[in-house]
Amino acid sequence: MRSLLGATLTIAALGMTPGCAAKATKEDCAKACENLTTLYLGSVDREAERDEVLKAMGKTGSAMAREMAALQLDFLKEECERECNEKATVKQTDCLSQAQSSEDLSKCN
Numbered sequence: 001m002r003s004l005l006g007a008t009l010t011i012a013a014l015g016m017t018p019g020c021a022a023k024a025t026k027e028d029c030a031k032a033c034e035n036l037t038t039l040y041l042g043s044v045d046r047e048a049e050r051d052e053v054l055k056a057m058g059k060t061g062s063a064m065a066r067e068m069a070a071l072q073l074d075f076l077k078e079e080c081e082r083e084c085n086e087k088a089t090v091k092q093t094d095c096l097s098q099a100q101s102s103e104d105l106s107k108c109n
Helices: 002-013 026-050 052-056 059-087 090-098 102-106
Strands: none
Touching: 026 059, 026 090, 026 102, 090 102
16 A cells, blocks of 8 residues: 555655764654554545445445554554664654654655
């Protein structure tokens, strides 16, 4: 899904931190990655509503989309926290924590 790609690119951007910026704490990273996964699930829900096949399935289609996303989220959240704990700055985690859309996420590099 496009949302997963965007989230993965955001995580990869965490590796591009300047050497002099304040390093994020584990708590900062946990909060940022939690928000990232919440945004991703919201995106999955919106895409499921627009997908004709899933829409025809009703609640079953939405549940199936969320279940598939949950499998991806385990990996996404683990990778997010790993990358974040290694490389992120406080400024980046603040941005990721406060993001409310994929557009907001793209500004967190």
